[in-house]
Structure formats: C-alpha cells, structure tokens
Amino acid sequence: MTLLAVEDLTVSLPTRRGWARAVRDLSFALDRGQTLGLVGESGCGKSMTALALMGLQPEGARVAGRIALDGEDLLTLDEADLCRIRGNRMAMIFQEPMTALNPLQPIGRQVSEPLRLHRRVGRAEAEREAVRLLDRVGLPNAAQRAHAHPHMLSGGQRQRAMIAMALACGPDLLIADEPTTALDVTIQGQILDLVIELVDERGMALILITHDLGVIAETVDRVIVMYGGAGVEEASSEALFDYRAHPYSQGLFAALPQIGLARGARLEPIPGTVPDLADLPDACTFVDRCPIAAGACRAAPPPPLAVARGHRARCIRLEEARNRSIR
Amino acid sequence: MSIAADDGPGMVARAFRHRSFAIGAVLTGLVIAAALVSLFWTPYSAIELAVPRKLRPPSAEHPFGTDHFGRDILSMIMVGARNSIVVGVVAVAIGCSIGTALGLLAAARRGWVEELVMRFSDFTFAFPAILSAIMITALLGPGTINSILAIGIFNVPVFARLARGAASTIWARDFILAARAAGKGQARITVEHVLPNILSIVIVQATIAFALAILAEAGLSYLGLGTQPPLPSWGRMLNDAQTFMYDAPYLAVFPGLAIAVAVLGLNLLGDGLRDLIDPRLARKR
Numbered sequence: 001m002t003l004l005a006v007e008d009l010t011v012s013l014p015t016r017r018g019w020a021r022a023v024r025d026l027s028f029a030l031d032r033g034q035t036l037g038l039v040g041e042s043g044c045g046k047s048m049t050a051l052a053l054m055g056l057q058p059e060g061a062r063v064a065g066r067i068a069l070d071g072e073d074l075l076t077l078d079e080a081d082l083c084r085i086r087g088n089r090m091a092m093i094f095q096e097p098m099t100a101l102n103p104l105q106p107i108g109r110q111v112s113e114p115l116r117l118h119r120r121v122g123r124a125e126a127e128r129e130a131v132r133l134l135d136r137v138g139l140p141n142a143a144q145r146a147h148a149h150p151h152m153l154s155g156g157q158r159q160r161a162m163i164a165m166a167l168a169c170g171p172d173l174l175i176a177d178e179p180t181t182a183l184d185v186t187i188q189g190q191i192l193d194l195v196i197e198l199v200d201e202r203g204m205a206l207i208l209i210t211h212d213l214g215v216i217a218e219t220v221d222r223v224i225v226m227y228g229g230a231g232v233e234e235a236s237s238e239a240l241f242d243y244r245a246h247p248y249s250q251g252l253f254a255a256l257p258q259i260g261l262a263r264g265a266r267l268e269p270i271p272g273t274v275p276d277l278a279d280l281p282d283a284c285t286f287v288d289r290c291p292i293a294a295g296a297c298r299a300a301p302p303p304p305l306a307v308a309r310g311h312r313a314r315c316i317r318l319e320e321a322r323n324r325s326i327r
Numbered sequence: 328m329s330i331a332a333d334d335g336p337g338m339v340a341r342a343f344r345h346r347s348f349a350i351g352a353v354l355t356g357l358v359i360a361a362a363l364v365s366l367f368w369t370p371y372s373a374i375e376l377a378v379p380r381k382l383r384p385p386s387a388e389h390p391f392g393t394d395h396f397g398r399d400i401l402s403m404i405m406v407g408a409r410n411s412i413v414v415g416v417v418a419v420a421i422g423c424s425i426g427t428a429l430g431l432l433a434a435a436r437r438g439w440v441e442e443l444v445m446r447f448s449d450f451t452f453a454f455p456a457i458l459s460a461i462m463i464t465a466l467l468g469p470g471t472i473n474s475i476l477a478i479g480i481f482n483v484p485v486f487a488r489l490a491r492g493a494a495s496t497i498w499a500r501d502f503i504l505a506a507r508a509a510g511k512g513q514a515r516i517t518v519e520h521v522l523p524n525i526l527s528i529v530i531v532q533a534t535i536a537f538a539l540a541i542l543a544e545a546g547l548s549y550l551g552l553g554t555q556p557p558l559p560s561w562g563r564m565l566n567d568a569q570t571f572m573y574d575a576p577y578l579a580v581f582p583g584l585a586i587a588v589a590v591l592g593l594n595l596l597g598d599g600l601r602d603l604i605d606p607r608l609a610r611k612r
Contacts, residue, residue, distance in 0.1 A: 096501055113509065
C-alpha cells in the first residue's frame with residue numbers, strides 16, 4: 001500500500017484581495033523507501049505543501065483535496081489525532097537550525113521529548129536514547145553535547161540535532177524543508193549524505209524541498225517541479241536532467257550556471273517576475289512568462305499530460321516546447 | 328532561572344557591577360531585613376501605648392522619635408515594612424499568576440478567547456487603579472485582605488497584556504513550529520516553550536508591580552482603607568503625622584522615607600534586572 005497518497009491538494013490563504021491558492025491541485029504518491037524532491041523558486045508553494053502535509057498550515061488557511069497516510073485521510077483528523085501523528089509517524093526538518101531549537105533547553109532534552117511524548121518512555125531512558133540518536137547523526141561527544149544549549153553549537157551541529165529530533169520516533173515519512181540552505185557548502189554535503197543514509201537505513205520515505213537543482217540531482221529518485229503553486233512537471237530525477245518537457249523547467253535549467261560553459265556565455269533568465277498568487281487566473285500559472293504561450297493556455301488549467309512513462313507535465317503545448325528545446 | 332544557569336558564577340558579579348541593580352538590591356535588602364528582624368525583635372513594642380513618652384524628637388533612645396501615643400517610630404516602621412511586603416507580595420502574586428495565565432491562554436488560543444481577555448483588560452484599564460481599589464475597599468470594607476485583593480485585581484490586566492504580547496512573539500518563532508511538528512499540543516507548548524521564554528519579562532514586571540503595590544497600599548492605608556489599627560502601616564503613620572505637622576515634622580519624614588526607599592529600591596532593581604536579562608546585552612559579554 002502506498003505510504004502517502006496526495007490527491008488534488010489545494011491550499012488557499014486568505015488575503016485582502018480574496019483567496020490566494022498557494023498550492024493548487026497537487027497530486028503525488030510515495031512509498032516507504034522512496035525519495036521525492038519538490039523544487040521551485042521562492043513562493044512556488046513548496047513549503048506550504050510541506051506544512052499542509054503536517055497539518056501545520058497557517059491559521060485561516062483552507063486545505064482541500066486528500067492527504068492519505070497509509071490510507072487514513074489526514075484532512076479529516078482533528079488536532080489531537082494529528083498531534084499523535086506528528087513527530088511520530090511523520091517528522092519534519094526545518095530550514096533554519098539557528099532558530100528551530102528552543103534556546104532555553106539543552107538539546108538532549110529536546111531530542112528526547114518526542115520519545116517521551118509518543119512512546120511514553122521515562123526521562124532517563126529517553127535521554128539515553130537521545131544520546132544514541134545524537135551519536136548516530138554524527139554529533140561528536142554526544143553524551144556531553146546532549147547537555148549543551150543550542151547557542152553552544154554550530155549551525156551544522158544544530159541541524160544534526162534537529163535531524164536526531166525528527167528521527168527519534170522512527171517516522172515513516174520525513175519531510176525536509178530546505179535542510180541545507182542555511183549551512184555553508186561543505187556542511188551541506190555532509191548533512192544531505194546523512195539524511196540519505198538515514199532514509200536508506202530506516203526505510204523511510206523522504207520529501208526533500210529545495211530550490212537547489214544540484215541537491216535534487218544527487219539525492220532523490222523523483223522530482224516535482226513547482227510553479228505558482230502547481231506541480232508543473234513530475235519525473236524521475238534522471239529523466240528530468242535528461243529532458244525537460246515543461247517550458248518553466250526548461251527555463252529553470254537554462255538559468256543554471258554550468259562548468260564548461262563558454263567564457264562570456266550568458267545565462268538565460270526567465271523574463272518577468274514570480275506572479276502574485278492572489279492574481280493568478282484559473283489557467284496555466286506560467287502563462288504570463290511562457291515564451292510559447294497560446295490563447296488556449298489562458299482558457300483552463302492544463303491537465304497533466306504524459307511525456308514518457310512516469311514523466312508528466314502540465315502543459316498543452318508539449319510539442320512546441322520540445323521543438324524549442326532542440327533548437 | 329534558566330538564563331542565569333548558563334552564565335555560571337559570572338552572573339552575580341556582573342549583576343553587582345550594574346549600578347542600578349546594586350543600589351536597588353541594597354535598598355530592597357534593607358527593607359526586607361527590617362521586616363525580617365521585626366519578626367523577632369523591635370527596639371520597643373510597635374503596638375503598646377506609652378503616653379508619657381509621647382512626641383519625643385529623635386534621640387539616642389528613640390532614633391526616629393516617638394509618636395503621639397509614645398510608640399517608637401523605628402519599631403513601627405520595621406513592623407510596617409513587614410506589612411507592606413506581605414501586601415505587595417500577595418497582591419503581585421495574585422495579579423501575576425492570574426494575569427500571566429490569561430495572557431498565555433489568549434496567545435495560545437487566539438480568536439474569541441484572545442478578544443475576551445484583551446477587552447476585559449481594556450475595561451479594567453479604563454478605571455484608574457487606585458480609584459478602583461478605593462472603591463473595592465469601600466465596598467468590601469477596609470482591611471489588609473481587602474486591600475490585597477483590590478491591588479491584586481488591578482495587577483491582573485497588567486500581566487495579562489504583558490504576557491499576551493510576549494507570548495505572541497514567541498508563538499511566531501521557528502522553534503514553536505518545530506515543537507508542533509514534533510506533535511506537541513497547545514498546552515504543552517505553552518508550558519514547556521512559551522512560559523520559560525517570557526519568564527524573564529514577567530519577573531521584571533513583577534518587581535516593578537511590587538513597588539507600585541507598596542505605594543498603593545500606603546495610599547489605601549493613608550485613607551484609612553488599608554491595614555487597620557493597632558497594626559502599624561506606613562500610610563497610616565503618614566496620616567497620623569499630618570495632625571502634628573508643625574510640632575513634630577519628623578513623624579512624617581521617617582515613614583515617608585521608608586516608602587521612598589522601598590519604591591526606589593524595587594524600581595532600580597527592576598530596571599537593573601531588565602538590563603541584565605536583555606539578550607542584546609547578554610550577548611555582548
């Protein structure tokens with residue numbers, strides 16, 4: 001049975017100018033042991049997707065569709081039931097390790113809390129397990145560091161502590177929201193390797209959210225490219241790096257610096273700016289910036305069309321996009 | 328407190344290098360010491376009358392003189408300190424515990440609960456606190472307990488607002504989202520994460536509210552609505568002194584000084600604490 005099945009997930013946020021759909025009709029499925037990347041620029045709805053999966057969307061937001069964890073629709077659960085699932089069956093790692101830990105509590109205590117909360121383990125036992133977890137995520141001198149307060153640790157060490165906290169109850173699903181963005185490059189690699197290693201070791205499913213295509217290439221099996229709240233293209237990461245079917249994905253990759261590019265060669269930007277979600281019409285979200293947009297693109301939101309096996313794009317002008325990419 | 332825990336022994340030394348904190352601590356210590364000593368010993372009885380010794384100016388025998396009933400002013404001030412402290416502590420404890428709890432509730436629940444708590448506090452703020460305290464004691468009858476209740480009730484909205492404001496900013500922090508993602512409910516997050524992070528602000532406010540409570544108690548006693556005779560209180564000593572303003576001005580000077588010392592001491596202590604706890608200063612270390 002699929003671990004996580006998301007169908008037509010739509011998250012609407014109240015704004016002064018009406019409802020803004022931060023996530024629109026997103027669907028995907030994920031099994032234990034599988035890894036999925038959500039990629040896109042700021043404001044494309046990838047973090048909102050993560051929060052909605054956890055049931056942590058901002059107050060007043062409307063979430064529609066279906067989020068089924070082992071067949072159980074999370075959107076029908078009340079807050080108390082969600083609390084039993086969060087941190088237990090699904091856990092989350094945040095972008096900013098500097099601020100995602102309580103500054104007043106020693107990290108060992110913070111890592112042990114999910115265990116005490118969900119597993120009803122005693123304090124001493126939970127803290128011993130916390131030390132084992134901290135040791136596993138590669139925190140040197142874990143037994144001593146468990147007594148340290150967050151400000152005594154570096155960014156990378158804090159992110160390791162965050163990962164230990166997320167892993168405490170052995171979740172089935174791990175959501176990592178830009179887990180390496182706030183870290184410097186050498187640490188980024190280490191943290192990503194650690195996450196992947198732990199996902200393999202424990203047979204978890206992983207949703208990795210990032211704006212960094214390099215990270216995607218190295219770590220996940222499948223990718224969903226998001227734009228304006230919509231999942232515009234979904235493919236295995238190999239297939240996506242091989243061929244981009246959607247004009248937005250093509251633009252995203254064209255804007256990426258590459259080693260071996262001719263001196264003086266210019267990166268190609270995507271013209272225009274990210275749209276205001278409240279203004280987006282009920283059509284293709286990329287239409288205003290798309291180089292090959294046609295009248296039909298404004299008429300209705302494009303359905304996901306097959307590009308190849310397991311490779312779909314929400315674009316009704318796939319042929320034109322293909323010709324353009326060959327040219 | 329957990330902030331002090333990280334700082335080790337350096338915290339105390341640093342605290343006493345801070346001028347207002349040091350002065351405030353010494354003045355407050357003086358008042359507390361006087362109150363504590365009065366539990367076991369006073370130079371003379373603060374209650375029994377000794378009319379033959381009445382209205383003596385300060386001397387070696389009676390450092391602060393005697394009043395119109397011959398009671399020793401120093402002894403009365405010592406016992407009065409005890410009275411002021413008890414009223415202040417209990418009143419602030421009532422206001423602080425109920426107010427902080429309401430503020431935390433408002434910040435956690437939001438919505439109509441928050442509206443209700445905040446509108447209630449606006450409502451109580453609309454009446455001048457001392458005036459309302461006078462009204463309450465006039466209604467319930469004068470006395471120490473009623474004055475404690477009156478002062479306590481008007482501290483509730485002060486702490487409710489402060490706690491709500493501080494707690495709201497904590498709720499917006501990332502580690503609260505992380506705690507929610509770990510499966511913690513509102514109540515747990517409030518107790519484990521929000522309260523410890525606003526405690527320092529609440530403590531500073533409590534120190535200042537303590538000073539105001541002492542002042543309010545003196546005011547109520549001055550009007551005859553607070554502590555009743557024969558127990559001495561600073562406010563009533565001032566009232567008694569009025570009659571003898573020209574014959575024995577020292578009768579007003581010493582209780583007045585006592586009130587000033589206590590209020591000044593606690594205010595300086597509060598200011599000092601706020602500076603010491605302020606994280607921006609703490610980081611410069």
